[in-house]
Amino acid sequence: MSDESIKLTGTTLTVIALHVDRLSSSLLFDQLAEKVDQAPQFFYQSPIVIDLGDIHPDNIAIDLSALITHCRNIGLRPMAYKNVHEAMEVQQLALPVLASSSKDIQLEQPEKETIVTQTVTEERLISRPSKVITRPVRSGQQVYAEGTDLIVLAQVSEGSEVIADGNIHVYGALRGRALAGVKGDTNARIFCRQMSAELLAIAGNFLLSDSLDESLKNQAVQVSLDGERLITTLLT
């Protein structure tokens, strides 16, 4: 039986490398903050390695401590330096210096894609109250209910557009265009009291007024999506 409580092994890490080529603080900090904002969950408490290899030998008088503090403030965890120029004074900063390696894996693309999907799911879980419009939507106007349903308690005039991420209810005449589920919700529906729409669309699949069944004109109708086809049924 072994008495060992610790073990030392070799390991390879994939870590984000922050390449810095100019250290004029304001520009650097703004750009860094912008990048982090694009995928906050991904970057939060992420260990990073600060790669100083791109810095021109003439610009080596840099304030590394300010950089480290700033990184920590926006949630990054600098853990080491890389590609340090001999003349740079990094001893005071208590971060190890890694041996140079020419292998840097491109992290950008794949990581970003994963993150985008996650963000969308989270948004849809947030429930927002429906957007209610009480006055007629006039020709040329556009109403967009973001992340929720749209309820219109008046008519929707010809030449106007009512758009929603969720369902659309028009308790009046629908004469303009109605686009439901615009962020891809295939379960979204359109309901109206008087159907004379110019165009109907659910999750990007559309139906023109031309193709609307004659028997449904000016009736109370609901529109839903079946596969890629829009189905219109009378509301009784």
Next chain:
Amino acid sequence: MAKIIVVTSGKGGVGKTTTSAAIGTGLALRGHKTIIIDFDVGLRNLDLIMGCERRVVYDFVNVINGESNLKQTMIKDKRVENLFILPASQTRDKDALSQEGVKRVLDELADDFEYIICDSPAGIEKGALMALYFADEAIVVTNPEVSSVRDSDRILGILQSKSRRAEEGLEPVKEHLVITRYNPARVNAGEMLSVADVEDILAIKLLGVIPESEAVLKASNQGEPVILNNESEAGQAYSDAISRLLGEERDHRFLEEQKKGFLKRLLGAK
């Protein structure tokens, strides 16, 4: 404190200037001090319809630029007491109008007058926007015809979103519908939209229906607002509209096809 009423439509040629002239004259006839302002810079018509084109010295743009004062620019109507006209410039264009300039003029007029009628140009660009911006009430003139109705709907949307009252969150502009060039015979023949059709699409209160009338063309050419012609149907319809604007109840006349008697048809009267 004056009430500012804009006469607008979106579509051109539907009867805005005719209506502005008639409404302005009608209000003045009832004893209210009224001024009609022509906002159609570069294409002025109000002075022709009012019959004062030979008395125009200065214009609205001159006043805005400080080149003349209101007293020098306003033209007093020769026929009707209490009625004044502020003509537009013919040589300049809409860019000569500025919001601060228009506001200054309207503020100055507001002290003196009871009603300020703003005759809007056609369209939804600067001239029309300037005319409707300061309005308290709006008269939307529409022909019973699909393109006119759609354009009127558009201008209603703009009134709801781009007027001063909308921007400052005040009580919204009060909207009135005037249908012009109405021909009951054609409505019955299914060639023209009916009053009910237009009301259904626009959903605003009907102020008046002005029947198609030869008297209107005659009135323009003579420079006499049609409301002064008491025998014409159009003149009478405008009179009714004034009454309704002032809060009185009036039935809508001239909506039915009138069967002309043999003698009438023989003599060709209208």
